[in-house]
Amino acid sequence: MKTERELELYFGPQHIGMVGNFSITLKVEGDRIIEASANPGYLHRGFEKLMEYRTWIQNFPMVCRINVIEPDSMEMVYAMAVEKLAKIEVPERANYIRTIVLELARLTSHLFGCWAYANMLGFDTVAQWAMYHRDLLLDLFEELTGARVYHIYIWPGGVRRDIPKGFKDRVLNTLHTIGSCIPDYDNTFFNNRLFYKRAKNIGKISKDEAKKLGATGQILRAAGIKYDIRKVEPYAVYDKVNFEIPTREDGDAYSRVWVIRDEMIQSVHIIMQCFEKMPQGEVYNRVPNPFKWKIPKGETYVRVESSRGELGLYLVSNGEDKPYRVHFRTPSYPHGLIILEKLLKNASIADVGNIMISLYVVAPEIDR
Amino acid sequence: MDRTNIKKWLKTPDKMSQKYSLWAVYFCTGCGIIEIPPVITSRWDAERFGVIPVATPRQANLFLITGYVSLKTLKAIIRTYELMPDPKYTVGFGSCPINGGMYWDSYNTIKHLDKYIPVDGWIAGCMPRPEAIFIAVTHLWTMIDKEMATGYKRYKENYEYYRHNQERLFGKLEWPPLYPINEEKTEGEGN
Amino acid sequence: MRKKQKVKGIKMEKLKDEIASIFKEIKVNIAQDTKLIISAKKEQVLNLLRFLKDKGYNHLALISCVDWIEEKEFELVYILGSYLEKGGKGHIILKTRIHRKKPKFKTIIPIFENAEPYEREIHELFGVDFEGHPRLTHLFLERDYKIPPFRKDFDTREYVKEVFEKIPFVEDKK
Numbered sequence: 001m002k003t004e005r006e007l008e009l010y011f012g013p014q015h016i017g018m019v020g021n022f023s024i025t026l027k028v029e030g031d032r033i034i035e036a037s038a039n040p041g042y043l044h045r046g047f048e049k050l051m052e053y054r055t056w057i058q059n060f061p062m063v064c065r066i067n068v069i070e071p072d073s074m075e076m077v078y079a080m081a082v083e084k085l086a087k088i089e090v091p092e093r094a095n096y097i098r099t100i101v102l103e104l105a106r107l108t109s110h111l112f113g114c115w116a117y118a119n120m121l122g123f124d125t126v127a128q129w130a131m132y133h134r135d136l137l138l139d140l141f142e143e144l145t146g147a148r149v150y151h152i153y154i155w156p157g158g159v160r161r162d163i164p165k166g167f168k169d170r171v172l173n174t175l176h177t178i179g180s181c182i183p184d185y186d187n188t189f190f191n192n193r194l195f196y197k198r199a200k201n202i203g204k205i206s207k208d209e210a211k212k213l214g215a216t217g218q219i220l221r222a223a224g225i226k227y228d229i230r231k232v233e234p235y236a237v238y239d240k241v242n243f244e245i246p247t248r249e250d251g252d253a254y255s256r257v258w259v260i261r262d263e264m265i266q267s268v269h270i271i272m273q274c275f276e277k278m279p280q281g282e283v284y285n286r287v288p289n290p291f292k293w294k295i296p297k298g299e300t301y302v303r304v305e306s307s308r309g310e311l312g313l314y315l316v317s318n319g320e321d322k323p324y325r326v327h328f329r330t331p332s333y334p335h336g337l338i339i340l341e342k343l344l345k346n347a348s349i350a351d352v353g354n355i356m357i358s359l360y361v362v363a364p365e366i367d368r
Numbered sequence: 369m370d371r372t373n374i375k376k377w378l379k380t381p382d383k384m385s386q387k388y389s390l391w392a393v394y395f396c397t398g399c400g401i402i403e404i405p406p407v408i409t410s411r412w413d414a415e416r417f418g419v420i421p422v423a424t425p426r427q428a429n430l431f432l433i434t435g436y437v438s439l440k441t442l443k444a445i446i447r448t449y450e451l452m453p454d455p456k457y458t459v460g461f462g463s464c465p466i467n468g469g470m471y472w473d474s475y476n477t478i479k480h481l482d483k484y485i486p487v488d489g490w491i492a493g494c495m496p497r498p499e500a501i502f503i504a505v506t507h508l509w510t511m512i513d514k515e516m517a518t519g520y521k522r523y524k525e526n527y528e529y530y531r532h533n534q535e536r537l538f539g540k541l542e543w544p545p546l547y548p549i550n551e552e553k554t555e556g557e558g559n
Numbered sequence: 560m561r562k563k564q565k566v567k568g569i570k571m572e573k574l575k576d577e578i579a580s581i582f583k584e585i586k587v588n589i590a591q592d593t594k595l596i597i598s599a600k601k602e603q604v605l606n607l608l609r610f611l612k613d614k615g616y617n618h619l620a621l622i623s624c625v626d627w628i629e630e631k632e633f634e635l636v637y638i639l640g641s642y643l644e645k646g647g648k649g650h651i652i653l654k655t656r657i658h659r660k661k662p663k664f665k666t667i668i669p670i671f672e673n674a675e676p677y678e679r680e681i682h683e684l685f686g687v688d689f690e691g692h693p694r695l696t697h698l699f700l701e702r703d704y705k706i707p708p709f710r711k712d713f714d715t716r717e718y719v720k721e722v723f724e725k726i727p728f729v730e731d732k733k
Contacts, residue, residue: 014425016394016423041700042444043441044700045436045476046715053473053716115409150495214671220642233649301638314623325623327621327623333676334673338672338675338676475715475718476699482728483726537726
């Protein structure tokens, strides 16, 4: 029933609080939101249709542009699916290098999330630090793969080239630089009383709601469910390294950000163990003439734990040199379209940005 | 640097004050947005060039269109551009606004941004490095000095043709025309 | 060779036999040690989903659609995982076929609440009508197309030539 005080507001694409090209339509009465509906589609390119016109190898530069913040996990899931259908083996050293690259990408993505969230709350100092440390990691990527953002490094059959000399020392130095700043981060942001007051009990989701609405990733772990694809269905070398899965009990924005902080520390442990255990050997199993490559008929579904949740790929091949159907299951799809609308009901307008960025919704993943 | 050159300030104060405080609208249009936070934070500090992000288009005079443009985004871009006050400058960032880039055969992206709003300069690359943005800003300063960055004047003079292109793509537009339209110029065009 | 993981709870073999005994006329096979692929008729899909949800597969990961234009059919694909509460590792792929001319199907929102945006997307991009869905409005696209864009008979390169390339540059017009 429409009362006289009801208004329709657009938290639209051009807004100082919006990270990414996404829009929400809010029906408000005074300061309280009655109904929220998400408007995706500002970044829709029709990716899955375009990939049917290009050969298997030509699709590699396309795949990493779906999630701009962490492109390595998209390359990994596409390479895994192609290897499963074409029955290609990956050498052991390549698996270790893939794990190191994926964990470095997870670190950069979490630091980007820290920048966005700290900026939203007004902690500008911590935001500048997080971006600076992320840039040091991008320097490492540039040395290894040649580009800062879109790497195209994980290939079906292994990785494109071996790690250069002295790379291990540079990685460990950079991680030591970032790690020694963690007490500063804690004192300024994570243990801050103001952050506690602003984020406690905001955007609260219970265990049963999270399971019913299809959440994965930090939303589950912050609600108390210990579920991580790296432990349930290990890929690369995750079954050979020791790490823990941090969880919290409350399910609100405060717990989600703390889970991110603990995960960053676990990533550093994984990278150090991988460097110790890495064997010598080849990094690439040659594929015979990749430009005229035909993959046998079949279908498969593979999944990977990206920094936001479960990233999956459903791939159908018809025996030709182009894919027949490609469908990405991205983690931000249920988070941004279902969970966001549920959590924004009865919230106040001042908390919209807080809730949206603590769910870590990335707009190009929804639209593809 | 001519920032401290008093004679030049006294001769052309309007150009000097526009050059050294280009305020950019905060609008994350495409995938190029991944290189903008490093540019505006402390490592590649853009504030020493005078460029800071601002909240609304009414306060801005630089529009950085980062990455590809889909149909829904183009409507938002046209409205934002028309809200900015004169003089204003547009820079296309990445290879996608130039000629479609990697998505040249997509049904939902536009291929040439130049047909719908005037663009003063392009930055090539996928993604361009942060240094490329600073080189573009210094090129824009030279163009402002020599009066070559006249995108906003071209928009006013040829507004009928731009509006006709926009209507050809979208059908009837929901907002009224910005400048009065002279119907005779576009009469001879077929649909 | 990787170590074989201990499968807690229900093993795939037992599940496969159980399904084959309860539901007639469906094809079940196990592929690559943690995946079960089931092809069923469209009338059995809702009952199968309820059965699998009770067995512990309560996470709907994806609803997808494949256009087999030569056989004149659409294939709807439901992919289920589990949160490891009652058991069941790995995931299940459930496929069914519907007609390509005037495609319709029932919605599964009563069973899995998070199916709403997946069905909305398939309706917009393939043209499949879901009966009982509360809001089948536009999600991604800005306009209506004559043929829904993800079908195999929609040629995007022809569309781009017709719509975008015919708009002239402003300098050419003067």
